[in-house]
Amino acid sequence: MIAPPAIGRKSKTPSKFKQDTRSLKRKRNADDLESLEKSVQDLGLKVEIKDFKDLPLSQPTASGLEASHFKTLTDIQSKAVPLALKGRDILGAAKTGSGKTLAFLVPVLENLYRKKWTEFDGLGALIISPTRELAIQIFEVLRKIGRHHTFSAGLIIGGRSLQEEQERLGRMNILVCTPGRMLQHMDQTAAFEVDNVQMLVMDEADRIMDMGFQTAVDAIVEHLPKKRQTMLFSATQTKRVSDLARLSLRDPEYVSVHEASTSATPSTLQQFYIITPLADKLDTLFGFIRANVKSKIIVFLSSGKQVRFVYESFRHLQPGIPLMHLHGRQKQTARLDITSKFSSSKNSCIFATDVVARGLDFPAVDWVIQIDCPEDADTYIHRVGRTARYERAGKAVLFLDPSEEEGMLKRLEHKKVPIQKTKAREKKQQSIKAQLQNMCFQDPELKYLGQKAFVSYTRSVFVQKDKDIYNINNYDLEGYASSMGLPGAPKIKFRKGEDAKKAKNVPRGMISSDDESDGGEAKTKKQEVRTKYDRMFERRNQDVLSGHYSKLIANDDAGETNDPHGDADEDNDFLTVKRVVPMDETDSESDEAESGPAGKLIEGVGRDPIVIDSKRKEKMLKSKKQLLKLKENGTKLVFDDEGVPHQMYELEDEEVFNRRGPAEKQRARFVEDATDKVREADVDDKELAKAKKRERREKRKAREAAEQAGVDDEEVPDLVEDDDHQDPMDLLASLPLDDEEEARPPKRAKKWFEDDSDDERKAANKKKSRVIETVDEPETLEDLEALAAGLLK
Numbered sequence: 115m116i117a118p119p120a121i122g123r124k125s126k127t128p129s130k131f132k133q134d135t136r137s138l139k140r141k142r143n144a145d146d147l148e149s150l151e152k153s154v155q156d157l158g159l160k161v162e163i164k165d166f167k168d169l170p171l172s173q174p175t176a177s178g179l180e181a182s183h184f185k186t187l188t189d190i191q192s193k194a195v196p197l198a199l200k201g202r203d204i205l206g207a208a209k210t211g212s213g214k215t216l217a218f219l220v221p222v223l224e225n226l227y228r229k230k231w232t233e234f235d236g237l238g239a240l241i242i243s244p245t246r247e248l249a250i251q252i253f254e255v256l257r258k259i260g261r262h263h264t265f266s267a268g269l270i271i272g273g274r275s276l277q278e279e280q281e282r283l284g285r286m287n288i289l290v291c292t293p294g295r296m297l298q299h300m301d302q303t304a305a306f307e308v309d310n311v312q313m314l315v316m317d318e319a320d321r322i323m324d325m326g327f328q329t330a331v332d333a334i335v336e337h338l339p340k341k342r343q344t345m346l347f348s349a350t351q352t353k354r355v356s357d358l359a360r361l362s363l364r365d366p367e368y369v370s371v372h373e374a375s376t377s378a379t380p381s382t383l384q385q386f387y388i389i390t391p392l393a394d395k396l397d398t399l400f401g402f403i404r405a406n407v408k409s410k411i412i413v414f415l416s417s418g419k420q421v422r423f424v425y426e427s428f429r430h431l432q433p434g435i436p437l438m439h440l441h442g443r444q445k446q447t448a449r450l451d452i453t454s455k456f457s458s459s460k461n462s463c464i465f466a467t468d469v470v471a472r473g474l475d476f477p478a479v480d481w482v483i484q485i486d487c488p489e490d491a492d493t494y495i496h497r498v499g500r501t502a503r504y505e506r507a508g509k510a511v512l513f514l515d516p517s518e519e520e521g522m523l524k525r526l527e528h529k530k531v532p533i534q535k536t537k538a539r540e541k542k543q544q545s546i547k548a549q550l551q552n553m554c555f556q557d558p559e560l561k562y563l564g565q566k567a568f569v570s571y572t573r574s575v576f577v578q579k580d581k582d583i584y585n586i587n588n589y590d591l592e593g594y595a596s597s598m599g600l601p602g603a604p605k606i607k608f609r610k611g612e613d614a615k616k617a618k619n620v621p622r623g624m625i626s627s628d629d630e631s632d633g634g635e636a637k638t639k640k641q642e643v644r645t646k647y648d649r650m651f652e653r654r655n656q657d658v659l660s661g662h663y664s665k666l667i668a669n670d671d672a673g674e675t676n677d678p679h680g681d682a683d684e685d686n687d688f689l690t691v692k693r694v695v696p697m698d699e700t701d702s703e704s705d706e707a708e709s710g711p712a713g714k715l716i717e718g719v720g721r722d723p724i725v726i727d728s729k730r731k732e733k734m735l736k737s738k739k740q741l742l743k744l745k746e747n748g749t750k751l752v753f754d755d756e757g758v759p760h761q762m763y764e765l766e767d768e769e770v771f772n773r774r775g776p777a778e779k780q781r782a783r784f785v786e787d788a789t790d791k792v793r794e795a796d797v798d799d800k801e802l803a804k805a806k807k808r809e810r811r812e813k814r815k816a817r818e819a820a821e822q823a824g825v826d827d828e829e830v831p832d833l834v835e836d837d838d839h840q841d842p843m844d845l846l847a848s849l850p851l852d853d854e855e856e857a858r859p860p861k862r863a864k865k866w867f868e869d870d871s872d873d874e875r876k877a878a879n880k881k882k883s884r885v886i887e888t889v890d891e892p893e894t895l896e897d898l899e900a901l902a903a904g905l906l907k
């Protein structure tokens with residue numbers, strides 16, 4: 115300790131005093147750090163620590179926790195935090211909603227703090243999350259409990275320009291990121307150094323280690339220093355997480371707090387399943403939502419298209435509760451907006467894909483409904499984990515097709531998931547089939563969406579690995595299509611050997627679509643007799659669907675391929691029907707629709723047949739003018755006196771040609787003759803120009819003389835040249851130059867965003883204008899990052 119200044123001594127100057135105070139503070143901090151480090155070393159691992167105040171934590175973390183109202187530790191926290199503070203590698207597994215986020219964030223802040231990490235030390239901790247939403251959530255918790263620290267923290271999840279992110283990266287001490295984006299930066303951002311990273315954390319590690327993310331994670335880990343602390347957390351510990359050699363964990367501590375527990379899910383969670391044939395599940399779901407309008411509900415579906423169809427159709431049916439939808443193909447801004455709206459809502463129902471299944475912490479969710487069976491028991495556990503979080507109560511219902519019951523129950527039992535059978539109340543059941551049919555008839559876009567949803571659902575079932583649960587032949591697909599309001603089930607051919615998990619993570623565009631098999635053709639019941647109504651229905655929708663029609667309707671002649679990316683909204687390559695049509699088949703769409711868009715090869719004269727493999731070509735064929743471009747150019751012929759046609763330029767007989775001398779001489783003579791002709795013509799032109807000039811001068815003189823003499827215009831012979839005789843050169847000279855085109859309205863620069871002034875213009879051009887999609891930067895993300903700067907004092 116430094117002794118206080120003795121009384122009576124000569125008082126110090128203010129600057130000297132300031133210096134002393136600073137060094138005093140520094141010394142005290144060093145002492146504090148030393149004693150903190152000692153406390154951490156002495157921390158016994160046998161005693162269970164209940165309160166955060168009993169942990170050897172720095173003042174900034176302690177006050178951050180207190181300000182966020184975290185007092186007592188959860189089970190996973192009390193086991194994992196002391197170990198992690200001591201620098202041990204951790205493999206943590208604990209039930210959903212049990213507080214894993216703090217279990218790694220507290221050690222991240224503390225360990226960097228004790229290492230006296232500053233902005234000059236660069237990146238100290240990297241936290242990887244499988245989804246953007248989860249990354250944002252982790253970042254928010256970090257911001258809350260780290261508010262009194264001086265570290266800088268960043269969120270690297272895409273959604274803004276790479277360059278913008280690059281500028282920030284160099285300054286970050288703690289990064290929360292998604293694997294793909296992180297890897298992109300490691301490869302492309304020169305100033306981004308990861309050599310100093312002390313801690314690597316993976317939240318929802320099993321998902322990150324899933325197929326698809328594996329390569330990205332491997333590459334990231336390769337960039338990181340070998341000597342570091344690694345922590346993996348998940349709600350379900352799978353074999354893959356235990357396969358740790360590739361992550362170079364050093365003698366990791368397995369912290370699995372609920373291993374001995376009789377259930378893998380929180381005890382406050384009530385779980386039910388209901389047997390509902392595929393063809394009835396929309397009815398059952400609607401009945402359920404109608405009966406629970408005063409609740410907060412999450413409904414899980416298998417694909418983005420399923421989500422969109424159910425959302426759009428239920429919205430029209432107005433069940434009496436606010437509806438939302440969330441899937442991976444929405445823009446980042448929309449996703450953030452919806453997530454926060456659902457978080458703050460009291461009663462609402464959100465339709466979602468597994469993008470929200472992991473880690474997301476929505477407060478006070480009453481029900482989790484899984485209308486499409488999850489791909490495995492782990493996914494089931496993560497989905498139901500969105501309710502009954504941190505000691506709250508919650509309920510979950512799983513819809514099972516009769517064919518899925520046995521297999522799924524076996525899997526759940528194996529994973530220690532207690533679930534009871536229940537039944538929907540007959541009274542509450544309500545069929546919405548007729549309404550959906552009517553809606554699809556009225557709204558072709560909805561019908562199209564339904565077709566896509568049907569296809570993506572069928573595909574999702576087909577690609578499932580667990581054939582004990584999923585067998586495409588067991589489902590009543592025709593009945594399902596009809597329950598969606600569709601006039602029939604689109605026929606689909608599938609590809610063999612697809613992996614559902616892999617397909618989920620692989621980026622679009624990486625899939626080849628041509629190795630198809632007849633494998634499991636969608637089971638369609640006996641061909642129903644098509645009524646007049648059916649035909650009318652199909653015809654009515656052709657205008658809107660024509661572009662999509664060929665992709666969705668079965669075609670036995672032209673091959674169809676199945677893209678495993680049902681989620682891809684614009685997956686035009688999903689069912690691509692390559693048609694070969696004659697060039698003049700422009701009006702044949704309706705006929706074709708009646709008979710099915712069968713592929714025909716019509717050979718155009720002297721030209722290859724046109725293959726319609728893009729929207730652009732299809733559009734082109736509709737316009738005669740455009741079509742002309744595709745046609746062969748005509749040949750101009752000259753007829754002689756006998757009426758015999760000749761080409762415009764016919765080659766002279768070689769002998770006649772040779773008789774006139776060698777080719778080189780003939781060429782020289784031709785050039786000479788041509789030069790003479792041009793010269794003569796030039797002389798004539800000059801003569802003519804001179805004469806005209808003279809004439810104009812004379813006319814001008816005569817006009818001036820007449821004006822001086824005071825003669826009326828009428829009396830003067832017509833001296834003004836009429837337009838017909840105007841000199842073409844003068845006329846040319848009078849035309850505006852390119853850059854003088856003031857009269858012409860300037861072309862509007864292309865805009866990729868809209869501003870306020872656009873509103874007025876749009877209102878004026880309402881009918882004509884095309885909607886320009888806004889490509890806004892995600893506001894909430896910016897806000898978040900601005901807030902993160904709060905960490906950087």
Ligand SMILES: Nc1ncnc2c1ncn2[C@@H]1O[C@H](COP(=O)(O)OP(=O)(O)OP(=O)(O)O)[C@@H](O)[C@H]1O
Nearest residue numbers: 186187188210211212213214215349473475499504
């Ligand atoms: N010590 C604590 N005291 C009070 N509340 C806590 C504590 N730790 C976590 N919570 C709260 O519990 C909820 C769940 O925490 P968290 O999201 O970390 O769970 P999780 O285990 O990561 O869940 P999942 O496996 O679903 O990702 C959060 O709302 C969080 O604020």
